[in-house]
Amino acid sequence: MAEVTRKIGLSLGADLCWPACYEEIVKRLKLSIPMNGDLLRFAVERVTVEPFDLHQSCPYDVVLDRLTHWFHTSREWIKKAVILDGLYVLNNPWAVQSMEKQTSYCAMMKLGMPIPDTWMIPPKEHPPSADLQLTLDRYAKLFDIAQTGEVLGYPLFMKPYDGGAWIGVTRIENVDQLRQAYEQSGTHIMHLQKAVAPFDLFVRCIGLGPQVYLVKYDPGAPLHDRYKVDFFFTDQDEWSLLTDTTLTINAFFGWEFNSCEVLRRDGVFYPIDFANACPDFQVTSLHYHFPEMVKNMIRWSIFCAATKRKMRQTLDWQPFYEIAAKDLPYRERLAGYAKIARERMEEDRFMEFCHKHLRNLNEVAWEFFGSDLARHFVRAKVASLFPAHEIEQFTGHFWGLIQFWRKTEADRIGLTAEQDQQGGGAGQENRNSGDSAPADSASGDGEVPS
Numbered sequence: 259m260a261e262v263t264r265k266i267g268l269s270l271g272a273d274l275c276w277p278a279c280y281e282e283i284v285k286r287l288k289l290s291i292p293m294n295g296d297l298l299r300f301a302v303e304r305v306t307v308e309p310f311d312l313h314q315s316c317p318y319d320v321v322l323d324r325l326t327h328w329f330h331t332s333r334e335w336i337k338k339a340v341i342l343d344g345l346y347v348l349n350n351p352w353a354v355q356s357m358e359k360q361t362s363y364c365a366m367m368k369l370g371m372p373i374p375d376t377w378m379i380p381p382k383e384h385p386p387s388a389d390l391q392l393t394l395d396r397y398a399k400l401f402d403i404a405q406t407g408e409v410l411g412y413p414l415f416m417k418p419y420d421g422g423a424w425i426g427v428t429r430i431e432n433v434d435q436l437r438q439a440y441e442q443s444g445t446h447i448m449h450l451q452k453a454v455a456p457f458d459l460f461v462r463c464i465g466l467g468p469q470v471y472l473v474k475y476d477p478g479a480p481l482h483d484r485y486k487v488d489f490f491f492t493d494q495d496e497w498s499l500l501t502d503t504t505l506t507i508n509a510f511f512g513w514e515f516n517s518c519e520v521l522r523r524d525g526v527f528y529p530i531d532f533a534n535a536c537p538d539f540q541v542t543s544l545h546y547h548f549p550e551m552v553k554n555m556i557r558w559s560i561f562c563a564a565t566k567r568k569m570r571q572t573l574d575w576q577p578f579y580e581i582a583a584k585d586l587p588y589r590e591r592l593a594g595y596a597k598i599a600r601e602r603m604e605e606d607r608f609m610e611f612c613h614k615h616l617r618n619l620n621e622v623a624w625e626f627f628g629s630d631l632a633r634h635f636v637r638a639k640v641a642s643l644f645p646a647h648e649i650e651q652f653t654g655h656f657w658g659l660i661q662f663w664r665k666t667e668a669d670r671i672g673l674t675a676e677q678d679q680q681g682g683g684a685g686q687e688n689r690n691s692g693d694s695a696p697a698d699s700a701s702g703d704g705e706v707p708s
């Protein structure tokens with residue numbers, strides 16, 4: 259058996275905590291996976307930024323990219339490597355480049371998702387351009403923004419059509435605030451969107467390949483406390499709906515790591531923001547949920563690297579549209595979309611792979627997240643964000659939540675001999691969450707959430 263090393267590149271900017279944990283856990287896993295006559299080892303390396311020859315080969319099998327949505331040298335290097343070297347990258351760089359919130363709303367409206375009523379408004383100011391005045395004089399219709407406000411009703415949200423990170427997002431209660439927000443919007447092209455208000459549940463659905471992890475979210479809480487530690491906040495039908503919704507969006511756009519924000523009002527889940535192809539992955543936001551996200555990233559990236567699964571370079575929307583055109587209730591159409599998504603993400607093969615080759619991940623991660631090194635990584639992240647006098651306090655806070663995760667995790671995966679016997683597969687219960695990660699613990703049965 260030939261020994262072959264698969265190389266995983268991390269394309270990073272400010273990310274500090276997850277890459278450090280990812281690298282360390284992959285190292286501790288000591289993977290040695292037999293595949294098609296080879297014995298696979300895995301090496302993780304950080305991708306550097308430097309001049310490159312378009313002819314030069316790419317050393318990586320898979321790149322986990324967190325940079326290219328704003329750092330375009332890396333984006334262009336990745337696009338070259340996908341086309342010329344067969345690189346597999348999360349996420350599809352062309353989809354990241356071209357699909358903003360606006361496109362994602364339109365496409366999912368076409369599939370029948372209940373996107374809140376949304377208008378696009380021409381910008382208040384335009385960057386200078388030779389033909390600008392002439393174009394505006396000829397074609398720009400005068401409008402009164404108050405009329406749009408009236409059509410949508412209050413409260414509403416004004417937010418950039420291609421936004422992210424809450425930049426430029428304003429909640430608006432009345433026409434005066436609307437006019438004021440528009441005056442201040444400058445050259446941004448804005449959406450006005452009917453508020454889902456009041457809502458009784460806000461969920462962030464974080465997809466990683468075929469795995470979907472749901473977290474209850476409180477947008478009004480301070481930054482460190484927005485992701486809630488809460489369990490069983492949806493029923494099984496809702497969990498399944500949100501999972502199918504997330505998989506559909508992600509498969510449609512070629513975003514294998516993406517988060518979808520949904521708000522529930524009167525029993526309906528409204529997706530409001532799901533073009534998040536570089537989702538929050540900081541321990542200082544995710545705390546309790548952070549280890550599961552690191553594990554999900556490890557599972558999916560090792561699967562992609564080991565199996566040499568082909569990256570889908572172009573997006574194929576037609577099969578979704580064909581289901582959309584059917585005269586079926588929405589939930590049935592959604593199940594049809596999600597079926598395509600699961601096939602595209604090779605869910606069955608992935609589950610089998612994890613069950614067979616990543617059985618020790620739960621235990622290794624559990625051990626690691628109790629180590630001094632893990633605490634050091636958490637502290638380093640806190641130190642990069644918090645003022646000096648809060649570093650110890652918040653390190654203790656996030657570390658405490660991770661230790662709470664270890665406690666619930668120990669119960670879940672059955673770390674005691676007794677629990678081991680009873681069998682506690684990983685991630686298959688709908689606990690907080692409906693984490694649809696595969697069963698990869700020692701007993702590891704029951705891969706689908708109950």
Ligand SMILES: Nc1ncnc2c1ncn2[C@@H]1O[C@H](COP(=O)(O)OP(=O)(O)O)[C@@H](O)[C@H]1O
Binds near residue numbers: 421453477
């Ligand atoms: N239609 C809406 N109804 C209720 N809340 C909204 C709506 N749109 C945005 N928000 C609130 O504003 C926040 C930021 O808006 P979002 O669309 O997520 O923009 P960004 O892409 O910047 O994250 C959301 O997390 C949510 O709390």
Ligand SMILES: [Mg+2]
Binds near residue numbers: 423424519531
């Ligand atoms: Mg958002």
